Amino acid sequence: MHQNNNYLVETAAQISGVNPKSCMKCGKCTASCPAFDDMDLSPHMFVSMVEAGRIRELMESTSLWKCLSCFACVERCPRGVEPSTLMEAVRLMVIRKQGGHRISADEIPELLDKRIPQQALTSAFRKYSR
Amino acid sequence: MVFDYYPGCTLKTEARELDEAGRRSAAALGIELQELDAWQCCGAVYPLGRDEIAPRLSSVRALAAARDHRRDLLTLCSACHHVIKRVNHDIRTDEKIRDTANSYMEGEQAYQGETKVVHYLEMLRDTLGFDELKNRIKKPLTGMKIGAYYGCLLLRPGKVMSFDNPENPSIMESFITALGAEPVIYPYRNECCGGYITVKEKDQAARTASRVIDSALEHGADCLITACPLCLYNIDVNGTSSKDLPVYYITQLLAQALDV
Amino acid sequence: MQRIGVFVCWCGSNIAAAVDIETVVQAMKSEPGVVYSTDYQYMCSEAGQGKLKDAVKEHGLTGIVICACSPRMHEATFRNAAKAAGVNPYMVEIANIREQCSWIHRDRAEATAKAVVLSRTAVAKVNLNTPLTPGTSDVVKRALVIGGGIAGLQSALDIAEAGYQVDIVEKQPTIGGKMAQLDKTFPTLDCAACILTPKMVDAAQHENIRIYTYSEVEQVSGFVGNFSVRIRGKARSVKADICSGCGLCMEKCPSKKAKDEFNMGLNNRRAIYIPFAQAIPNVPVIDREQCIKFKTGKCGLCARVCPADAVDFEQQDSIIEERYGAVVLATGFHTLSLEHYDEYQYARQPDVITSLELERIMNAAGPTGGKLLRPSNGKAPKSVVFVQCVGSRDTTGCGKTYCSKICCMYTAKHAMLIREKYPEVDVSVFYIDVRTPGKNFDEFYRRAVEDYGVRYIKGMVGKVVPEKGRLLVRGSDLLDDSQVALEADLVVLASAVEADASAKGLATLLTASIDTNNFYTEAHPKLKPVESPTAGVYLSGVCQGPKDIPETVAQASAAAVKVVGLLSKDKLLSNPCIARADELLCSGCSNCEHVCPYGAVSYIEQELRIHGRNQIRRIAKVNEAICQGCGACTVVCTSGAMDLRGFSNSQIMAEVDALCR
Incomplete structure (x- = not known):
């Protein structure tokens, strides 16, 4: 797969269906984000960097794994930009790559406790692997 | 009134009490829940990628089955509800997703989004009515101060979920009032507990959950109720706070108040 | 040929x-x-x-x-x-x-x-055109101004000063509009009432101006130069001609639970009330929904104490029919209802207020006597946070897509006034962009920052969280790439400006066009900014789009000049492209009469010579002074008798043929 920048930008647009150009840089997403303290790139930066075509940097971002997909940013964005959907698109671009998994079945047993719901494991696999 | 019922994976295992209390209560209220045959896991996470078809298919199958039965599809788990309602919205609004999903489906009639997805709470509000529920209560939970924990999945995105006002919801508070208890309104009731990342990012999940607990305690809640097994787990197991705050499923307290 | x-x-x-x-x-x-x-x-x-x-x-x-x-x-x-x-x-x-x-x-x-x-x-x-000659019509030398805020007052005063009669119709019990509610005005910080109330008095005392308050336009017919308008004067339940405005009735009224609209619901008023001390007319009105007498039949205390015997529970609405040469729309605005912005807790937290509510709190005649106090507990705030762009620039359907234009300036004004009067209070403003084009405007905003120490934070608020009796304002600081949480005692939301609800209905009555936001459309965005596309209808103030007071006044005067230009003519040339019925073809079906929006078609009995014999036939007759040439009659005419000069059936068919060739 060739990895020129336009291809990455188009892929992100295609997966997310979101147009980052509608962002007016108000920062309500960052204001609303419950995972902000754990993120290396704040939601508004993330949107801005997608717009600037800096997808490769975003694919290295830890924010991808810290986003809670709680849609607070989606709900409150006055421009319908959906930052968390963009984040998901880049996350998918990472885990769809060869070796892009962030979790493997082998490491599961040690992460479990007695009460963990099935839903948590399904979510983890959905979020961290293909 | 008969509903097709989609329990979901966790309700058959870890969250059995959410399911069983829900069934007992429904029966007592004259609501018939017909569990779908051979339902498949909804995937727990709504597929945000527009190009993801496979993770949408189990929802579409459940929706199409309910359509064939001419019934509304009732869900209880917040995550299942979120996934199935949003996939239904995709089918209604995105031609590409609709056509591709249908190409994987058996049966003669393409699924076009005909089914209405109803959460258990919506059933109580819209089909039974909270006034009627109040009349049916045998053991009112008088004196209990209950914080409704909505979390994110039931409410957002508000335009798709059409469940309640996403920033100032009231359905669970009305539910609590109908049970004879006192609802405690606290600001973090619709903020995320961080359950999604609980497997890999335990610390982060613990911090997010603790914010919810602290906020509920500050506003005087004795306990929380939720419809989400993941929220319950995360708040109950990972959340840390100076004081213990029990978390119950909505149906547990409902069954208790109905004395079933 | x-x-x-x-x-x-x-x-x-x-x-x-x-x-x-x-x-x-x-x-x-x-x-x-x-x-x-x-x-x-x-x-x-x-x-x-x-x-x-x-x-x-x-x-x-x-x-x-x-x-x-x-x-x-x-x-x-x-x-x-x-x-x-x-x-x-x-x-x-x-x-x-x-x-x-x-x-x-x-x-x-x-x-x-x-x-x-x-x-x-x-x-x-x-090829089929024929020379046409316009007729003439008379001009009624009286103008109607709909809306008695600063826009309507300025237009009316200018028209009256030019020597023409003007009627102002205002739906509220008093003239004055939104400006009457404001405390100070930017960028000069002069008191709004000090500059507005003299204009209200001028209008009330002007020999050429009649004011109908608590009244609404109900029906409009006619056209430029000659509009017939029906105005409904709602029953005040107080005889305006004999009331002396002593206020005894209001003092004694036992019904005290109605929200005081003038004070944005921050306090209560009586069921019989005058909106504010300088109201014109200084005549109370009974709010029939609140009045105990109207609700239960008992009470009537106001009538008993009235020394002039002016209270009249039986009073009916009055109907005024009048003809006007021109109409000025000055229906103004209100601020957006915030039900889609519950993250700011406006509905739940009394200390989250709108900017217009703050105007009332800051106003000496307001509910707190001009003291900055928290609505929740009446205590002085230590920290005030402003949130700009609430409901403006929103493309999700929850708010308005446009910039409301005035919020940056009034927020700077509020921030500055608070810092000036209460230097111990911390004031912060969350902004997306600061937009201050205008004479001395940016300097004004910079004074707020540089001289008054207002903290401007580029970012937006995600949620207001009530915590320990205060409000935690959770926002972002984009220049610092951080989340901020400010403790506040008062949160002020700059809610979007929205066209008044009456605009849409009036647009229909006057066939004036409105845009998707219910602002009236101007005839040309640059060259005819105060004319509506409908001849004889002019636009004044915020009803055309968000604007501040100086701009409103300028536009109001511009609209007045256009009205005066029209009223100064004795005759108007009328459009010759009007309908005409061919009496020999007319079948007398009345379709045209029913469809005509102007009432220009009537039927007459006429003796006609048909096939060599005289016959009495019922035929359509177009009143040329009333017909506006819309062509609706030609479309419904089944016999092909009705035709529009300049747009005849044969001309249109020739055009269609040429298109299809």
Whole structure:
């Protein structure tokens, strides 16, 4: 797969269906984000960097794994930009790559406790692997 | 009134009490829940990628089955509800997703989004009515101060979920009032507990959950109720706070108040 | 046969860039009736019009086709040019090859082909045009101003000063509008009441002005120069002519639970009330929904204490019918309801208020006597946080897509006033952009920052969280790339400006057009900014779009000048393109009468000679003074008797034929 920048930008647009150009840089997403303290790139930066075509940097971002997909940013964005959907698109671009998994079945047993719901494991696999 | 019922994976295992209390209560209220045959896991996470078809298919199958039965599809788990309602919205609004999903489906009639997805709470509000529920209560939970924990999945995105006002919801508070208890309104009731990342990012999940607990305690809640097994787990197991705050499923307290 | 000249305009590159002008010119040469076809860079210029006049002389033209911009732009220009050259103005047709062709096509061949078709369509029509002569109609020398805020008052005063009669219709019990609720005005910080109330008094005392408060326009008919308007004066339940305004009734009224609208619901008022001390007229009104007498039949205390015996529970609405030459719309605005912005907790937290509520709190005549106090507990705040753009610039359908224009300035004003009066109070402003174009405006905003120490934070608020009796404002600071959580005692939301709810209904009554946001549309965004597209209807103030007080006053005076210009004429030329019924074809079905929105068609019994015999027939008759030429009657006429001059059935069919050729 060739990895020129336009291809990455188009892929992100295609997966997310979101147009980052509608962002007016108000920062309500960052204001609303419950995972902000754990993120290396704040939601508004993330949107801005997608717009600037800096997808490769975003694919290295830890924010991808810290986003809670709680849609607070989606709900409150006055421009319908959906930052968390963009984040998901880049996350998918990472885990769809060869070796892009962030979790493997082998490491599961040690992460479990007695009460963990099935839903948590399904979510983890959905979020961290293909 | 008969509903097709989609329990979901966790309700058959870890969250059995959410399911069983829900069934007992429904029966007592004259609501018939017909569990779908051979339902498949909804995937727990709504597929945000527009190009993801496979993770949408189990929802579409459940929706199409309910359509064939001419019934509304009732869900209880917040995550299942979120996934199935949003996939239904995709089918209604995105031609590409609709056509591709249908190409994987058996049966003669393409699924076009005909089914209405109803959460258990919506059933109580819209089909039974909270006034009627109040009349049916045998053991009112008088004196209990209950914080409704909505979390994110039931409410957002508000335009798709059409469940309640996403920033100032009231359905669970009305539910609590109908049970004879006192609802405690606290600001973090619709903020995320961080359950999604609980497997890999335990610390982060613990911090997010603790914010919810602290906020509920500050506003005087004795306990929380939720419809989400993941929220319950995360708040109950990972959340840390100076004081213990029990978390119950909505149906547990409902069954208790109905004395079933 | 006409002798037609075709003039193709380049409009600089506006048309020429997309349309091959020469192809159009050549194609027209072979059209029936065309004796001359040419082109020019700017046909509307003096030189372009000169070319037209020369060609009329040289080629003996009887009909003219201009292939150029929309007729809304320059039809009048070319009609005048034709007239000057001795050709009847109604022998001119415009082929719109700019807005409907060059501007919307990228492909040159496609655009050129379309320009040819549009042009030959116009030629086909001109071949059947007949010279028309406008009639005249009288001008009623009285204007109607709808809305008694600063916009309406300024328009009315200017019209009255020019010597014409004006009526102001205001739906509230008093004139004054939103400006009456304001405390200080930017950028000079002079007191709003000090500059507004004298104008209110001037209007009330002006011999040329009549004021109908607590009244609404109910029905409008007629047209420019002669509108007939029905106004409903709602029953005040107080006889205005004998009430002395002593206020005893209000003191004694036992019903005290109604929200005081003038104070934005921050306190309560009586059921019988005057909105504010300087209200005009100084006559109370009974809120019948709140009045115990109206609700239960018991009480009537106000009537008993009234020394003038002015309280009248039986009073009925009054109906005023009046004719006007011109109408000024000055219906103003209200602020957006915040039900879609519950993250700010406006509905739940009394200390989250709107800017207009803050105006009342800051106002000496307001609910706190001008002291900055928290609505929740009446205590002084230590920290105030402002949130800008609440409901403005929102494309999700929850708010308004536009910038409300005035919020940046009034927020700077509020912030500055608080810091000046209460230097111990911390004041922060969350902003997306600070927009302060205007004379001394940016300097004003900078003073708030530099001299008054207001903290401006570039970012937005995500949620307001009540915590320990205060409000935690969770926002972002984008320049610092951080989340911030400010403890506040008062949160002030700059809610979006929205057209008043009455605008839509009035637009229908007056056939004035509104945009998707219910702001009235101007006839031309640059060149006719105070005229509505409907002749005789003018726009004043925020009803046309968000604007501040100086702009509103300027526009109000501009609208007044247009009204005065109209009323100064004794006669108006009327549009000759009106309907006419062919009495021999009319079947007397009444379809046209039913469909006519102006009531211009009536039926008469007339003796006609048909097939050599005299017969009495019932036939349609068009009142030429009333007909506006909309053509609805021609469409419903089953017998083909009704025809519109200048747009006759045969002309339209010829155009369709030319299009389909």
